[in-house]
Every structure is written in C-alpha cells, then in structure tokens.
Amino acid sequence: MTIALNKAGKRFNRDWIFRNLTHQFESGNSYAVIGANGSGKSTLLQAISGAILLNEGNCQWASASKIPADKIYQYISYCAPYLEIVEEMTLHEFLSFHEQFKPFVPGIGPEQIIAEIGMEAAQHKRIAQFSSGMKQRAKLAQCIYADAPIVLLDEPCTNLDRQGIELYYTLIEKYCKKRLVLVGSNDETEYRFCNNQLNIMDYK
Numbered sequence: 001m002t003i004a005l006n007k008a009g010k011r012f013n014r015d016w017i018f019r020n021l022t023h024q025f026e027s028g029n030s031y032a033v034i035g036a037n038g039s040g041k042s043t044l045l046q047a048i049s050g051a052i053l054l055n056e057g058n059c060q061w062a063s064a065s066k067i068p069a070d071k072i073y074q075y076i077s078y079c080a081p082y083l084e085i086v087e088e089m090t091l092h093e094f095l096s097f098h099e100q101f102k103p104f105v106p107g108i109g110p111e112q113i114i115a116e117i118g119m120e121a122a123q124h125k126r127i128a129q130f131s132s133g134m135k136q137r138a139k140l141a142q143c144i145y146a147d148a149p150i151v152l153l154d155e156p157c158t159n160l161d162r163q164g165i166e167l168y169y170t171l172i173e174k175y176c177k178k179r180l181v182l183v184g185s186n187d188e189t190e191y192r193f194c195n196n197q198l199n200i201m202d203y204k
Contacts, residue, residue: 001027001075001149001180003048007057010043017043018203021057027149030172030181032191035200041184042080044200045152048182049076063149077102079143080154087128091119091138094127104145105175117141117167132159137167144171151176154184165189 002024009019017040025031025048033041046052048059050072061067067075086094095110104113114123117137127135136159144151157165172181172193183191191197 002062003150003180004060004062005048005057006060008047008054008059009056010040010047010052011055016204018200019056021203023198025180025182027180028178029196030176030183030191030194031196031198032194033182033184033198033200034186034191036186040200041186042082042154045078045080045154045182045184049073049078049152074102075148076150076152077143077146077148078152078154079139079156080152081158082154083139085127085135085138085142088126090124090126091130092123094138095142098142098146102146102148105147108145113141113145116171118163133161133164136160137164140168140171144175149179151179151181152184153181153190155187155190156183156185157187157190169193 004024005021008021010017021044033044035041043052047054050069061072061075063075086097089097091114092110095113099110114120119134119137122130122134127138130138140156143153157168160168181194183194185191
C-alpha cells in the first residue's frame with residue numbers, strides 16, 4: 001500500500017496551510033507528521049484520508065492497483081479528538097456497530113477487544129458515562145482493530161494516563177507492524193515508535 005503526495009497544497013480562504021508537499025508513504029513504515037499547534041498536521045491527515053480536497057497538486061493511493069479517491073475510505077481507519085463516537089451506545093454496541101461497516105482484524109471480535117483494552121467492567125455502560133480517557137481507549141480500539149491497511153492517528157494519546165499510553169504502544173506493536181501508520185502530533189510520547197518524520201513547517 002502506498003500513498004503519494006505530489007506538489008500537494010491546501011488553503012483556507014487565502015491562507016495556505018501547506019504547499020508544494022511531495023512525499024511517499026509506504027506500508028510497513030510509520031510516519032510522524034510533526035509541527036506546532038495549528039500548523040496543519042490535522043489538515044494533512046484529513047487530505048490523505050480523502051475527507052477534504054487539495055487545492056493544488058494531488059494525492060494518489062495504490063495497493064495492487066490505483067485506488068479511486070471515492071473508495072479510499074475502505075482502506076483507512078482514523079482516530080482523532082475531533083471525531084465523535086456514539087455516546088448513546090454501550091461500548092459493546094459501539095464496537096459491534098462499527099464492525100458492520102469495517103470488519104476487525106481476522107479472528108478478533110468485540111469481546112476480545114474489550115478484554116485487551118481492559119474495559120470489561122464498562123462494556124455494558126453507555127459511552128456517555130465514560131471518562132475522557134475511557135472514550136479515547138474506545139476510539140483507539142475502533143481504529144487500530146479495524147482491518148484496514150492505513151492507520152491515521154491524530155494526537156492519539158489525548159486524555160490517556162500512563163496505563164493508557166502503555167496500552168497504545170502495546171496495540172501499535174501487536175497490530176500495526178505491517179500497516180502504513182501516520183501519527184499527527186507535536187508530542188514525542190505519541191510518535192516515538194515512528195521511523196520517519198515529516199515536518200509540516202517545511203511546506204509553508
């Protein structure tokens with residue numbers, strides 16, 4: 001799986017967020033997208049996901065063959081603070097619901113996921129009753145366990161305590177080695193496993 005950006009640029013009104021960005025991302029590698037707060041890390045991840053359009057240049061996705069932009073969502077799982085989860089559901093209902101749209105990695109179902117993330121006691125509680133850290137664990141679970149070759153993580157350790165961060169690294173090590181992982185963050189705690197870095201400030 002590869003993602004290729006060619007002279008990519010995105011602007012809002014007259015302000016360019018990034019410009020002339022050419023880079024290739026490949027499966028089996030992890031990439032940290034770094035930069036100051038508000039520098040465009042989230043915008044770049046959203047463009048790579050196909051959620052927003054570039055203003056110039058292009059983004060191409062390919063597996064065995066080129067993937068059309070309107071189909072790329074099938075290959076991507078995404079976790080970000082600004083993505084909401086259905087708080088009226090219980091954790092078990094949420095994961096079961098998500099699995100209908102994007103299957104989990106083979107051989108794993110909601111029960112095993114809940115056990116691995118240490119939330120058995122809360123699996124039948126409504127997500128609205130969760131702490132912010134518990135909600136983040138749920139978001140990470142639906143993202144990392146999804147059977148998708150591309151994993152996009154925007155500030156993935158938001159609201160996590162030390163145990164939550166350790167869980168995050170355990171899940172990355174266990175499930176993401178052969179995938180293409182991009183982490184948007186300015187906190188090294190969240191991306192220290194990444195073997196490549198792209199500084200968004202270089203493309204202003």
